[in-house]
Amino acid sequence: MDTQLILIGLAGVLASSAPIVFATIGETFAERSGVINLSLNGTILLTAMAGFAVAVTTNSLFLGFLAGALIGGLVALIVAFSSISLKQSQVAVGFILALTCRDLSYYLGNPFMGLQGPRVPSLPIPGLADIPIIGVIFFQQDILVYASFLLIIVSYVFIFKTRPGLMLQGIGEKPATAFVRGANVNRLRYFYTVLGGMLAGLAGPMFSLSVKAGWKGTISGLDGFGWIALALTIFGGWNPLRAAFGAYLFGLLQWLGLVLQPSLPNIPSQVLQVAPFPLMILTLLLVNIGNAEWVDRTLAALPEKTRKWLANFLRALRTSPPASLGVPFENE
Amino acid sequence: MMKTSSRWSGIGFQTLAVLLALAFTTVVMLISGADPIQVYQNIISGALGSPTKIADILVAWTPLLLATAGLLLTFTAGLWNIGIEGQITLGAIFTTWALRLLQPTDLPPTLIMTIGFVAGALGGMIWAALVGLLKIYGNVNEIFGGLGLNFVATALTIWLIFGPWKRPGVGSMSGTEPFPLELWLPTLSGFRLSPLALAMGIIAIAIVYILLRGTYFGLRLKAVGRNGRAAFLMGIPTTRYMLMAFLLCGLMAGLAGATQVLAVYHRLIPSISSGYGFLGMMVAMLVNYQALWAAPVALFFAALNIGSIQLPIVLKLDSSLSGVLQGSLVLFVLLMDGVRRRLTRNQ
Numbered sequence: 001m002d003t004q005l006i007l008i009g010l011a012g013v014l015a016s017s018a019p020i021v022f023a024t025i026g027e028t029f030a031e032r033s034g035v036i037n038l039s040l041n042g043t044i045l046l047t048a049m050a051g052f053a054v055a056v057t058t059n060s061l062f063l064g065f066l067a068g069a070l071i072g073g074l075v076a077l078i079v080a081f082s083s084i085s086l087k088q089s090q091v092a093v094g095f096i097l098a099l100t101c102r103d104l105s106y107y108l109g110n111p112f113m114g115l116q117g118p119r120v121p122s123l124p125i126p127g128l129a130d131i132p133i134i135g136v137i138f139f140q141q142d143i144l145v146y147a148s149f150l151l152i153i154v155s156y157v158f159i160f161k162t163r164p165g166l167m168l169q170g171i172g173e174k175p176a177t178a179f180v181r182g183a184n185v186n187r188l189r190y191f192y193t194v195l196g197g198m199l200a201g202l203a204g205p206m207f208s209l210s211v212k213a214g215w216k217g218t219i220s221g222l223d224g225f226g227w228i229a230l231a232l233t234i235f236g237g238w239n240p241l242r243a244a245f246g247a248y249l250f251g252l253l254q255w256l257g258l259v260l261q262p263s264l265p266n267i268p269s270q271v272l273q274v275a276p277f278p279l280m281i282l283t284l285l286l287v288n289i290g291n292a293e294w295v296d297r298t299l300a301a302l303p304e305k306t307r308k309w310l311a312n313f314l315r316a317l318r319t320s321p322p323a324s325l326g327v328p329f330e331n332e
Numbered sequence: 333m334m335k336t337s338s339r340w341s342g343i344g345f346q347t348l349a350v351l352l353a354l355a356f357t358t359v360v361m362l363i364s365g366a367d368p369i370q371v372y373q374n375i376i377s378g379a380l381g382s383p384t385k386i387a388d389i390l391v392a393w394t395p396l397l398l399a400t401a402g403l404l405l406t407f408t409a410g411l412w413n414i415g416i417e418g419q420i421t422l423g424a425i426f427t428t429w430a431l432r433l434l435q436p437t438d439l440p441p442t443l444i445m446t447i448g449f450v451a452g453a454l455g456g457m458i459w460a461a462l463v464g465l466l467k468i469y470g471n472v473n474e475i476f477g478g479l480g481l482n483f484v485a486t487a488l489t490i491w492l493i494f495g496p497w498k499r500p501g502v503g504s505m506s507g508t509e510p511f512p513l514e515l516w517l518p519t520l521s522g523f524r525l526s527p528l529a530l531a532m533g534i535i536a537i538a539i540v541y542i543l544l545r546g547t548y549f550g551l552r553l554k555a556v557g558r559n560g561r562a563a564f565l566m567g568i569p570t571t572r573y574m575l576m577a578f579l580l581c582g583l584m585a586g587l588a589g590a591t592q593v594l595a596v597y598h599r600l601i602p603s604i605s606s607g608y609g610f611l612g613m614m615v616a617m618l619v620n621y622q623a624l625w626a627a628p629v630a631l632f633f634a635a636l637n638i639g640s641i642q643l644p645i646v647l648k649l650d651s652s653l654s655g656v657l658q659g660s661l662v663l664f665v666l667l668m669d670g671v672r673r674r675l676t677r678n679q
Contacts, residue, residue, distance in 0.1 A: 038475075078663075086670025091412060091475070092617055093666060099610055100659025106652040108364055217650070227479045234476065274487040281472065281480040288471035 017251030023229035026199030038094025041226025042101025047204025072201015172322030237319030290318035379639030397533035399612030402584030410557035415478020416609035418485035423589025426455025456586020464578035507601035
């Protein structure tokens with residue numbers, strides 16, 4: 001394979017990971033505020049279908065994406081309302097929505113199956129696109145991919161470098177303290193959950209109007225991405241930079257699966273496509289195992305040198321969720 | 333007095349939830365341009381129209397009962413065993429494996445099928461144990477460990493169907509070569525229903541009901557689910573109970589997979605679990621994790637699944653409509669429960 005093909009391949013990885021970046025960062029916002037939105041897989045399928053259907057009917061890409069964001073926000077609003085206002089289990093409601101939205105997308109998307117729809121055009125950035133290597137990888141993409149780059153940076157800066165961002169961290173870690181400091185915890189949780197849902201809702205149309213253009217019902221190949229995004233949120237340690245890294249790693253693995261396919265004729269393509277999943281479990285194991293009690297005990301029994309090295313290694317990988325993730329807040 | 337009124341209000345809110353779910357589903361039908369009355373009639377006649385269809389409901393009820401029974405145990409222990417789909421699949425794979433190995437021998441078919449069931453249970457338990465060990469010793473949330481393993485199980489199935497176990501000639505999505513008739517679990521003559529498999533499902537839910545209702549084991553499992561830390565301090569070996577819940581759930585899921593192979597499809601197909609694991613989670617949530625109501629609700633869900641099968645043929649609608657109705661039922665029941673509690677809290 002020549003260099004040009006590899007470069008185009010890498011550009012493809014960035015493009016096909018863009019929806020996952022949106023979904024993962026959206027979920028990062030929701031979980032940072034303390035709410036798990038488990039409905040992501042359904043949200044992505046439903047917004048992919050709805051975005052495509054709206055874009056086909058109105059012939060407007062913009063309306064397609066708008067529909068995606070609105071529906072994603074609405075689904076997240078149900079999660080927020082039932083968990084914050086009605087004190088029901090977030091995981092239960094999210095799981096039900098994940099399944100129901102999926103079925104809804106297959107049912108309502110039936111008439112739109114296999115239709116030709118509009119597609120987001122590629123938009124090389126004049127000047128930058130001609131830079132050798134970097135130009136091909138980064139600057140010959142469509143507007144959504146640029147938006148995903150921007151989203152990574154903006155959300156990172158917002159969460160870690162601004163006052164509202166610190167407040168966001170506060171309501172997820174120590175809501176009582178944030179409340180005393182004047183934060184309306186529950187209102188902010190509503191806000192960030194819906195915002196996260198809207199970002200995840202853009203992921204659907206990004207698939208159906210760009211990365212995997214079209215709607216093909218159950219064989220659209222979109223079922224599963226939402227679960228991946230949820231896992232990447234943990235892998236990313238609720239940090240947009242690390243989450244984006246995870247998303248790109250995942251995209252790279254899927255691409256490698258496709259590239260390696262011809263040289264491994266005995267393995268059906270479906271198998272290589274799920275290769276990232278065992279790796280996902282493994283990475284989750286690596287980032288979480290440092291929190292397990294027995295690891296501390298085992299480490300203590302090891303010789304000094306190995307212990308230090310291992311402990312540092314695990315600490316570098318380890319991520320811990322926001323302390324109040326999934327815990328309802330009552331201001332009394 | 334108070335108790336009765338809260339009970340009646342509970343029933344009132346549940347009725348309201350059912351009505352809302354029906355209203356929502358009707359709106360969805362109207363959006364798709366279908367005539368709701370025609371659709372509901374079709375679902376009812378598709379489910380109850382003939383003895384064969386009623387028998388088919390019981391065929392679908394069997395794996396759903398097994399899955400729900402297992403899930404009631406993991407839910408009671410406070411665990412979200414989303415990996416149940418993979419556990420059903422692994423059960424089916426292990427059963428197929430055992431049958432393939434023993435088919436050429438001259439063991440009696442009954443024995444081969446019995447071994448098939450044992451192998452299926454084992455397969456489900458192995459997959460569930462993986463989730464449990466990842467959770468207990470690796471701190472990997474069971475939701476994500478389970479989901480990952482679900483995908484792995486599906487990939488394994490497809491690899492087997494297209495690779496080592498492919499049909500003579502070329503592998504296809506239709507599955508592996510069907511087993512000979514003598515390895516089919518006997519059915520009622522003229523129907524696809526195997527009384528033995530059905531009995532297994534009913535026994536499973538009965539056992540779980542008794543376990544949770546009247547045993548020391550069930551009581552301790554509840555303690556682990558309610559407050560793991562407190563249970564641990566009281567001297568309950570929490571991790572052992574969690575692992576036990578996973579293993580028992582895996583066992584029942586594996587049996588569900590085994591019945592899919594031995595009594596329904598007679599071969600391994602790509603979507604062998606048929607979504608019964610996730611549907612079982614819905615049933616468990618709808619009945620608020622109470623074993624008593626699980627069986628009738630599972631029967632109703634199975635009827636909806638069977639009733640919607642002919643929708644694509646007769647009305648050109650996607651059969652996932654049954655999933656919309658099931659999902660909105662569970663969602664509205666949870667929401668209305670929340671509304672009722674909020675109202676009673678404010679009083």
